[in-house]
Structures are given as C-alpha cells and as structure tokens.
Amino acid sequence: MDAISAITLKNMLLVAAHNLDQQKDMVNALNVFPVPDGDTGTNMSLTLNSALKELDRGDISKIPRLTSLLARGSLMGARGNSGVILSQFFRGFSDGLADVKNDASGEDVARALVSASKTTYRAVMKPVEGTMLTVARVASEYAQEASEEGANAVDVIRAALKGAQESLANTPNILPVLKEAGVVDAGGQGLVCIFEGFLTGLTTSPEDLEEQLAQPITPALEEAERPRLDQEVMVNKYCTEFIILGDDIDPSYVRGELESQGDSMIVVGDAGVVKVHIHTDHPGQVLQFCSELGNLTEIAIDNMFLQNQDFAQHSENHHLDYGPENAGGSSQTEALGQPKPVGIVAVVAGEGLAEIFRSLGVDHVVTGGQTMNPSTEDLVTAVNSVHAESVIILPNNKNVIFSAQQVKELVEKKVGVVPTRSAPQGISALMYFVADDSLEENVEAMEGSMREVKTGEVTYAVRSTVAGDLQIEERDIIGLAEGKIAVVGASPDLVALDLLRGMIDDQSTVISIYFGAEKTEEEAVELRTILSEEYPDCEIEVYSGGQPLYYYIVSVE
Amino acid sequence: MVGKIHVVTDSGADLSADVRQRLGIHVVPLTVQFGDEIFKDGVEISTAEFYAKLESDDQMPSTCQPSPSDFVAMYERIAQPGDTIISVHLSSKMSGTYQSAVLASTMLDLDVTIKAVDSKAASMGLGLVAVTAAEGVRDGKDLDTILADVQHTIDSLQVYFVVDTLEYLKKNGRIGLASALVGTLLNIKPILTLVDGQVAPFEKIRGKAKALKRIQELVEEFRGKFPDQKIRAALSHAENPAEAVRLAQVLSELLPLDGEVLLGEIGSTIGVHTGPGVVALFLYAV
Structure with missing residues (x-):
C-alpha cells in the first residue's frame, strides 16, 4: 500500500488501541516505582479509547477532519502524564496532516510523526531523555529517513516502529532509574504498542481485522466501550448532554439505567452534580428519566446526523435550549446566586479524605489519584460545575498535575493549578486559602505552604526491585517519604512507625495519620500511642482517610 | 474648680x-x-x-x-x-x-x-x-x-488569639467572620483577630505549637511596621499561665516595650465565649 486513506487510518488507530489494551498490564508493570499507582498502560489506553470515541461524533471521511477529532478526543480524555503526552503526540500528528487532500503518502506520514514528536517536547517544561519523548523522536527520525529514501507509507511506519523499538531498548542506558529498576520506559513501551498496531492495521485486510478485533477485550473502565470499525449507518444520532443537580444522586445508578438508551455514554459526578453525555435516539426518554432525579440544566442536544451532513453550517449554532420556555437553565443559575470569586476542585482518593477536603471548603472532589488518574475531561467537568468565576485545582498526585494544567486551555473560567503531589500537601495548601483573595494571590500562598509539610505513604510493592540499598520483593510493605522509598518491611504498622521516625525532627509539631480502607482506627490509634511516648512534644492526629491501596498516608509539619 | x-x-x-x-x-x-x-x-x-x-x-x-x-x-x-x-x-x-x-x-x-x-x-x-x-x-x-x-x-490595637476549640465561639454566636472555619474535620487551631470589633479568622494553622510559633513571627512583623516607636503589649490567657508567661518573655525580648507586658486572666465574661486554653495578644504602637 503506497498511501493511507482516512478509513485505513481509522483502522490503524483501532488496532493500535486494541493492541495497547491487550498489553496494558505489561506496560503497567514497567512503572519505575513498584507502587500501585497511576498506571501508564491504563492511562494511555484510556486516552486513546477516548480519542477514538470522538471519531464517532463527526465527519471522518477526510484525513484532516479525522485527525482533528482524534486530537480533540485525546486532549479531553487525557489521563496521567503519559496520557497527556500521548494527546500532545496526536495533536502534533494531526497538525502534520492538516493539508493532506486525499490519501497520506509516506512523506506525509513522516512529516506528521516529526510534528508529533516536536509537539510532545514543547508540551513538557523540562523534557527528559530516555522517556516516551525520546521514543517518539527516534521513531520520527527513522520515518523521516525512510521517506527521504522514497519509502511508501507502509515502509515509513515500519521504519518508525523499528526506531521506536530500538530507542525503547536503549532507554535504560539513558535514564539510570530505569536501569536500576531493571525496566524500559513504560510510556515508550506504550508508544511501541501503538506503532505495532499501526503496522498491523496497515498490512492486514479489513476482513482479518474484523476477526482480530472481535477477540474478547477487557475494557479498562466499565463505561469504556470499544469503538466499532468504520460504519456506514449511524445510529443513536442525538448527542445529548446535560447536568443533573440534586441531593442524593448515584452516578452508577444513572449509568446503569441509561446504558440501554444509547452509546458513547459518560456519566460523571457526585451526589450533588452529575454530568451526563450520551448518544441516543431517544433524548426525550433520557431527559424524562433524569428529570426525576433532580433539576436539569445546561441541556444541549445535537443531531449528529445533520452535523455530519452539513457540519460547517450547523457547527456554529447547534445547541438547543430544551427547558420550558428556556426558563429551566436560567432560573437555576439565579437560584445558585452570585458566583463566588474563587472555587476549588481537588482530586482525592478515599471517602474519608474526600470529606476532609470538603470540610476545608473544596467545592468539588474528583475521585481518583492513586487507583485511577482522572481524565482531563473529568477535571473540565468538575471545574465547570463549580459556581465560581475562577477555580483552583489541587491534583494531589504527581501524575495528575499535568492533566490539571491542560484544563486551563479548555474552559472559559480562569484556572490555577497548585501542584500538590499528595493529599497532605493539598490539606496544607487549603490552610492558606482565603475566600476573598484573588486566584493569583491564593495560588501563590498555597504553593508556598507546600514546603511546610512532609508526606509519607505506606503501600505494597507490585513487583520486586532494588531501590538504593533496599532489596524489595513483590508484596513487601514499603514506606515512601516524599515519594522516595525509605523503608521496607512486612507489616504496614511497623513500616509506618519507622517511616515516621525518619521523617520527624526537632522542628516537627504536628503528625497526622490518615488510615486507609484496609486499616482500622484501632490500629492507627495504637500507632499514635507508641509515637506520643517517643515524641511527647508533637501533636499526633488520627483520621480515617479511606484511601485504597495505601495503608497509611502520614504527614509531618 | x-x-x-x-x-x-x-x-x-x-x-x-x-x-x-x-x-x-x-x-x-x-x-x-x-x-x-x-x-x-x-x-x-x-x-x-x-x-x-x-x-x-x-x-x-x-x-x-x-x-x-x-x-x-x-x-x-x-x-x-x-x-x-x-x-x-x-x-x-x-x-x-x-x-x-x-x-x-x-x-x-x-x-x-x-x-x-x-x-x-x-x-x-x-x-x-x-x-x-x-x-x-x-x-x-x-x-x-x-x-x-x-x-x-x-x-x-492589633489583636491575635488562638483558641483550643471554636465550639464556644460558635455556640454563643460570637464567631463573627470566622464562621467559615467551623465544621472542619481537622484539628485546626486558627489564629483569630478582631476586625472592626468582631472576631475574624486570621490564619488557619494545624496544631497549637505551630500556631504559637506563628504568633511569634507576627510579633516580629508588627515590630517591623513601627521601627521607631515604643510598643504597648498585653497578654491574656484562660487557664494557660505557662504559655502566657513564656510569650511575655518573648515579647520583652523582641519589642521595645513601653512599660511592662500587662498580663490578665480571662474571666468568665470572655471565657464563656472562648473556652479554656485561649492565649490572646494585644499590641499597639504608642
């Protein structure tokens, strides 16, 4: 095959997504830190799947249209740092194909891959070599070289894959932490899976592809549905979006009830605010059902069929007001009163910690962090649901900071990100929040506060590794101080004690212990009893964090 | 006459x-x-x-x-x-x-x-x-x-005070502008102040030791604002004489005082609203 058509490109993406999905556990296992945390494979897989879902929403008959949907979808669906970088990769890829009239030649593909690589470098403030950035760059260099020698599209992709594989194998030689942990870069491995998928999609007949993709697939999320192969007939033609405002809504109940009504469904939110997005042939029934759960607002229904036929004409004006005489939405806004100057969105795992964050004035808690990094879209929805002129995001996890920063470009509100890497840092930052101060003043004060608190975490190792002098076996209990493995042991309680002993110094005044879902208050109180004898000058506080996977999150101030 | x-x-x-x-x-x-x-x-x-x-x-x-x-x-x-x-x-x-x-x-x-x-x-x-x-x-x-x-x-007059709990201020309706601090699940020791005659939050601090340390910094900041003036200072406390005496010592080291630091015990009139444990600092430049 000399050139790539739009349909072929979509099939390449589908196979890539399928391949990544199949291999995501292998990619997850490559995390340098053996902690059960923000998994690269899962994040990249979810990001790509979200991008593919976007392809169902518009015209993909031409390559530039397809890739711009791809870029947009991956941007909204980006989860975790690797997901954000992948979305930037597709953004650059899309830019590189913007002027393609018909099919993409080998030269076009090479140009797109070079553009993709450059965009990923620009997206990170301090590019680190030996990561997926390097893998994408070497792949693009190989592709460029092949194209200059006159290779067709298939051979350009083949060259890119070869470059990616070689570069991946070399990542431990560039980044010492990889070599120490005995792994290759996880994000780079994800990218190799994608290139493998590209080549398979390009070199396999559509019939064989149908068969391959029909294999059972484990969706990464319960609502993550598999995009279908390109299809002629569009069903579920109304893209329906709205927000339910209530007191006691169960999003999973809404999800279950609406599932049979259509596809591309996204239901996110909490008991007070739930955002619903669904493609359905029966928007009336969907609205009828949801109106019984609470007040509906920001209702928008698009006919995607008409959109597809005449996208240009309708794109400017395709949001219908659906409320009775348009009153529903506006009166709701009035009922909420004046927006406050600054609202707060925080990403938190565990109901106990979520309650603590709410009690400190957080308007909207996005569940996630350790088990599941929220997507950029989850954060966008949360920011939009806060009745405030500007919003501060507390990511509370190093793997969410990057997606949080992406939100700035995607919403109308002014957004500030305080780059908190743990729940205790988030709590410390909230101590400095002043409701009447501006967004900028608050962000500055809150950033300053992060230095005042040291965070420790107690969890288990997901694989064997060596960290400095410490030999760690799979399932060992490990204690991390400020993100670095400091203690290894067999019992979470003993590891927590040793960890804290290493963190406390004569300046310390407050020690907080947030016990996780697998721990009891009695066990945590026992830790306090032991510590208060050793450190009589410190105040030691115990709270139920309810967080999964982490037996204890502790902080020292 | x-x-x-x-x-x-x-x-x-x-x-x-x-x-x-x-x-x-x-x-x-x-x-x-x-x-x-x-x-x-x-x-x-x-x-x-x-x-x-x-x-x-x-x-x-x-x-x-x-x-x-x-x-x-x-x-x-x-x-x-x-x-x-x-x-x-x-x-x-x-x-x-x-x-x-x-x-x-x-x-x-x-x-x-x-x-x-x-x-x-x-x-x-x-x-x-x-x-x-x-x-x-x-x-x-x-x-x-x-x-x-x-x-x-x-x-x-500049006032800073630390309460052991906000409950007393809340129950007696004297919480003023600090009401936003009530209901937090964490053990917060807010530094409170008086703004236009009513209680207002100054800073949220975790832990009393840290709060008292912060008060010391505030004293130094206050000193910086009035480099050429003598300072009048008073302290009051509820059932917390050790802390009040310690803080009085700190004040006499940090400030060019006009007279001694006046010490007072918080009686029932104020104590009803603040509860035991309060330490309050009052400063003005003469």
Whole structure:
C-alpha cells in the first residue's frame, strides 16, 4: 500500500488501541516505582479509547477532519502524564496532516510523526531523555529517513516502529532509574504498542481485522466501550448532554439505567452534580428519566446526523435550549446566586479524605489519584460545575498535575493549578486559602505552604526491585517519604512507625495519620500511642482517610 | 474648680486586681449564667471557680450585659456633681454592655458627664483602652487629650488569639467572620483577630505549637511596621499561665516595650465565649 486513506487510518488507530489494551498490564508493570499507582498502560489506553470515541461524533471521511477529532478526543480524555503526552503526540500528528487532500503518502506520514514528536517536547517544561519523548523522536527520525529514501507509507511506519523499538531498548542506558529498576520506559513501551498496531492495521485486510478485533477485550473502565470499525449507518444520532443537580444522586445508578438508551455514554459526578453525555435516539426518554432525579440544566442536544451532513453550517449554532420556555437553565443559575470569586476542585482518593477536603471548603472532589488518574475531561467537568468565576485545582498526585494544567486551555473560567503531589500537601495548601483573595494571590500562598509539610505513604510493592540499598520483593510493605522509598518491611504498622521516625525532627509539631480502607482506627490509634511516648512534644492526629491501596498516608509539619 | 475624671470599664476587660487598684479603674461586672444559677463575674464567681464549673457542668453557660441601672448605681457611687466619667466597654459588635452604659448616661439625675466609649475590643484589648484613660487621669491630662489617646489605642490595637476549640465561639454566636472555619474535620487551631470589633479568622494553622510559633513571627512583623516607636503589649490567657508567661518573655525580648507586658486572666465574661486554653495578644504602637 503506497498511501493511507482516512478509513485505513481509522483502522490503524483501532488496532493500535486494541493492541495497547491487550498489553496494558505489561506496560503497567514497567512503572519505575513498584507502587500501585497511576498506571501508564491504563492511562494511555484510556486516552486513546477516548480519542477514538470522538471519531464517532463527526465527519471522518477526510484525513484532516479525522485527525482533528482524534486530537480533540485525546486532549479531553487525557489521563496521567503519559496520557497527556500521548494527546500532545496526536495533536502534533494531526497538525502534520492538516493539508493532506486525499490519501497520506509516506512523506506525509513522516512529516506528521516529526510534528508529533516536536509537539510532545514543547508540551513538557523540562523534557527528559530516555522517556516516551525520546521514543517518539527516534521513531520520527527513522520515518523521516525512510521517506527521504522514497519509502511508501507502509515502509515509513515500519521504519518508525523499528526506531521506536530500538530507542525503547536503549532507554535504560539513558535514564539510570530505569536501569536500576531493571525496566524500559513504560510510556515508550506504550508508544511501541501503538506503532505495532499501526503496522498491523496497515498490512492486514479489513476482513482479518474484523476477526482480530472481535477477540474478547477487557475494557479498562466499565463505561469504556470499544469503538466499532468504520460504519456506514449511524445510529443513536442525538448527542445529548446535560447536568443533573440534586441531593442524593448515584452516578452508577444513572449509568446503569441509561446504558440501554444509547452509546458513547459518560456519566460523571457526585451526589450533588452529575454530568451526563450520551448518544441516543431517544433524548426525550433520557431527559424524562433524569428529570426525576433532580433539576436539569445546561441541556444541549445535537443531531449528529445533520452535523455530519452539513457540519460547517450547523457547527456554529447547534445547541438547543430544551427547558420550558428556556426558563429551566436560567432560573437555576439565579437560584445558585452570585458566583463566588474563587472555587476549588481537588482530586482525592478515599471517602474519608474526600470529606476532609470538603470540610476545608473544596467545592468539588474528583475521585481518583492513586487507583485511577482522572481524565482531563473529568477535571473540565468538575471545574465547570463549580459556581465560581475562577477555580483552583489541587491534583494531589504527581501524575495528575499535568492533566490539571491542560484544563486551563479548555474552559472559559480562569484556572490555577497548585501542584500538590499528595493529599497532605493539598490539606496544607487549603490552610492558606482565603475566600476573598484573588486566584493569583491564593495560588501563590498555597504553593508556598507546600514546603511546610512532609508526606509519607505506606503501600505494597507490585513487583520486586532494588531501590538504593533496599532489596524489595513483590508484596513487601514499603514506606515512601516524599515519594522516595525509605523503608521496607512486612507489616504496614511497623513500616509506618519507622517511616515516621525518619521523617520527624526537632522542628516537627504536628503528625497526622490518615488510615486507609484496609486499616482500622484501632490500629492507627495504637500507632499514635507508641509515637506520643517517643515524641511527647508533637501533636499526633488520627483520621480515617479511606484511601485504597495505601495503608497509611502520614504527614509531618 | 474642675471636677474629677473617673474611669469605668466592665468585667470583659480582664484587668488584674493589682492594675485596677493602682490606676483606680472601676469595674461593672457582667453576669454569667449556668442554667438557673446566675453569678456576677469576679464578684460571685472567681476565674478558677468558673473554669472548674465549665468543666463539670453539662450546661453551656451564657453571659448577660449589666443593666443600665447597674451602671447608674456605679456612676452615682463614684462621682460627685461636676465630675466626668469615661466609661469604656466591650465591642458593641459582641456585647450590649456599651449600649447599656449609653442608656445609663441618659438616666442619670446627677450633674455628671458620661463619655461612653466603644472599645471595639475585648479582654486585655479593652483593658489597654481603660488603662490608657486611667493613666491620662493619673498624669493630669485634660479630658480632650485623654479621649484622643483612648481613640488612638482603639484605632491602632492589633489583636491575635488562638483558641483550643471554636465550639464556644460558635455556640454563643460570637464567631463573627470566622464562621467559615467551623465544621472542619481537622484539628485546626486558627489564629483569630478582631476586625472592626468582631472576631475574624486570621490564619488557619494545624496544631497549637505551630500556631504559637506563628504568633511569634507576627510579633516580629508588627515590630517591623513601627521601627521607631515604643510598643504597648498585653497578654491574656484562660487557664494557660505557662504559655502566657513564656510569650511575655518573648515579647520583652523582641519589642521595645513601653512599660511592662500587662498580663490578665480571662474571666468568665470572655471565657464563656472562648473556652479554656485561649492565649490572646494585644499590641499597639504608642
């Protein structure tokens, strides 16, 4: 095959997504830190799947249209740092194909891959070599070289894959932490899976592809549905979006009830605010059902069929007001009163910690962090649901900071990100929040506060590794101080004690212990009893964090 | 001949007996009420008795301002015709005591001038205002000068205090602008202040040791704002003498003080609203 058509490109993406999905556990296992945390494979897989879902929403008959949907979808669906970088990769890829009239030649593909690589470098403030950035760059260099020698599209992709594989194998030689942990870069491995998928999609007949993709697939999320192969007939033609405002809504109940009504469904939110997005042939029934759960607002229904036929004409004006005489939405806004100057969105795992964050004035808690990094879209929805002129995001996890920063470009509100890497840092930052101060003043004060608190975490190792002098076996209990493995042991309680002993110094005044879902208050109180004898000058506080996977999150101030 | 000037305050000033006697400051007590039992602050219940009862009694006590006739009785007892009384009282945003004194001044039959003053403060903040007035009298200043000095103290007073719990402030409705701090699940020791006569949050701090450390920094900041002036300082505390003495030591090291640090024990009038453990700092540049 000399050139790539739009349909072929979509099939390449589908196979890539399928391949990544199949291999995501292998990619997850490559995390340098053996902690059960923000998994690269899962994040990249979810990001790509979200991008593919976007392809169902518009015209993909031409390559530039397809890739711009791809870029947009991956941007909204980006989860975790690797997901954000992948979305930037597709953004650059899309830019590189913007002027393609018909099919993409080998030269076009090479140009797109070079553009993709450059965009990923620009997206990170301090590019680190030996990561997926390097893998994408070497792949693009190989592709460029092949194209200059006159290779067709298939051979350009083949060259890119070869470059990616070689570069991946070399990542431990560039980044010492990889070599120490005995792994290759996880994000780079994800990218190799994608290139493998590209080549398979390009070199396999559509019939064989149908068969391959029909294999059972484990969706990464319960609502993550598999995009279908390109299809002629569009069903579920109304893209329906709205927000339910209530007191006691169960999003999973809404999800279950609406599932049979259509596809591309996204239901996110909490008991007070739930955002619903669904493609359905029966928007009336969907609205009828949801109106019984609470007040509906920001209702928008698009006919995607008409959109597809005449996208240009309708794109400017395709949001219908659906409320009775348009009153529903506006009166709701009035009922909420004046927006406050600054609202707060925080990403938190565990109901106990979520309650603590709410009690400190957080308007909207996005569940996630350790088990599941929220997507950029989850954060966008949360920011939009806060009745405030500007919003501060507390990511509370190093793997969410990057997606949080992406939100700035995607919403109308002014957004500030305080780059908190743990729940205790988030709590410390909230101590400095002043409701009447501006967004900028608050962000500055809150950033300053992060230095005042040291965070420790107690969890288990997901694989064997060596960290400095410490030999760690799979399932060992490990204690991390400020993100670095400091203690290894067999019992979470003993590891927590040793960890804290290493963190406390004569300046310390407050020690907080947030016990996780697998721990009891009695066990945590026992830790306090032991510590208060050793450190009589410190105040030691115990709270139920309810967080999964982490037996204890502790902080020292 | 010009009449004498007298200084009256209320039991919310937390002035020690020593200071009151030395400067001749008269105190009208508020009353504190546990259920059906009513006590005059400092007269029928001592500070120690009050905190013991606060601990043992299930009932949440409340306070009641002195009636106008209580003030009339005080004014008639101390003044002769032709005299003037400067009557300085608890912030009108927190208590009706000032209002009661104003009413009393209209009810008086005697030929006595009453200058009722809203201190916009409480505890030793009010105490410092009363002391300013009494020292003016002692030094033979004229009424207008004394009132100007009193106003200067009110306007330039800076207050920081740390409570063990916000519950007492909340239950008695004296939480003011700090209400946003209530209901947090964490053990927060907020540093509170007074803004325009009512309680306002200054900073949220975790842990009392850290809060007291922060107060020390605030003292240094205050010093920086008035490099060429002497500073008047007072401290009050509820059942926390060790911390108050330690902080007084810190103040005398950090500040060019005008006189000694005035120390006061928080009596039942203020204690009802703040609970035990409070430490409060009052500063102004002379």
